[in-house]
Amino acid sequence: MGAEAVAEGRIILTKDQDIGVLVYRDRQPHCGVLLLDDLGNAAAESGLILATLSSHSDRLVARAFLRAGETGIREARGVSA
Numbered sequence: 001m002g003a004e005a006v007a008e009g010r011i012i013l014t015k016d017q018d019i020g021v022l023v024y025r026d027r028q029p030h031c032g033v034l035l036l037d038d039l040g041n042a043a044a045e046s047g048l049i050l051a052t053l054s055s056h057s058d059r060l061v062a063r064a065f066l067r068a069g070e071t072g073i074r075e076a077r078g079v080s081a
Contacts, residue, residue, distance in 0.1 A: 006031055011060050013049065020076060023065055032060035035076060037069030 005012060011032035012019070019035055022028040034052060039045050052068045059066060059075065067076045 020065075030063065030065075032063050033065045033076075034060060035065070035067045037067070039070065 006029050009031045011034060012030055013034045013036065015036050015038050017035070019033060023030060023033060034049070036045060036049060039048065048068050052066065052073050053060070056064075056066055056073055065076045067074055
């Protein structure tokens, strides 16, 4: 993860499933992570991003690792994120 993003306090938004390894196994610092499941539909994904930011921004600002997908939004824990 980018040191620049951490230095600037930016939240990371990604669809890369390997982000959990960086956060949990490698203990890379972050200022919040939103892992988005691939829904195969850009409009649906955009809506999910907006909904997550609207309802969970406080958790992201508190450096949470959230995963958002068709089944909802949850806080990820462990390498299997």
